[in-house]
Structures are given as C-alpha cells and as structure tokens.
Amino acid sequence: MLVSLLRPHASDPDPRVVPAKLGAYDKARRARTQRIARQAHLLGAAGQWPNPLVALARDTALRLAPDQLLDRAFRRPQRWTAPD
Numbered sequence: 001m002l003v004s005l006l007r008p009h010a011s012d013p014d015p016r017v018v019p020a021k022l023g024a025y026d027k028a029r030r031a032r033t034q035r036i037a038r039q040a041h042l043l044g045a046a047g048q049w050p051n052p053l054v055a056l057a058r059d060t061a062l063r064l065a066p067d068q069l070l071d072r073a074f075r076r077p078q079r080w081t082a083p084d
Helices: 002-009 018-045 051-063 067-075
Strands: none
Touching: none
C-alpha cells in the first residue's frame, strides 16, 4: 500500500507531498494494526498465565470453542487486502 501511494512521486518527488502521503498511509493502517497488536498482546498474556487452574480453564475453553469462531478470529488479519 505504501508503495502504491508513493510510486507516482518516485521520478520527481516533491518533498512536500511525501509527508502527507506517509500520513495517509499511517491513517489507513493504524486502526487495523492496533487491533492486531492488541489481540497479540492479549493472546500472549493469556498464554503465559502461571496459575495451573486458570491455564486449565483457558485450554479447555479453547478446545471447546467452535472451530469457526477461532478460524474467523485468527484468519481475519491474513485475509486483509490493501485498498485500491
């Protein structure tokens, strides 16, 4: 996506255009990447719970969760495509 924003300016870049394009790139990706980072943080923290009973409950919940639910949660970031 960044390449597509900056490619038209590669041959004769106007220095004033690049910061605006980078800002647009950041705005377009920030919500999505922050959501992924939050999910990664929560999953990482849950994966390291030291209490054996809590860890057992976590593992049991994951085993019992419907495959479609887990598939949707984990594959959503992978199915993303850049906007035109």
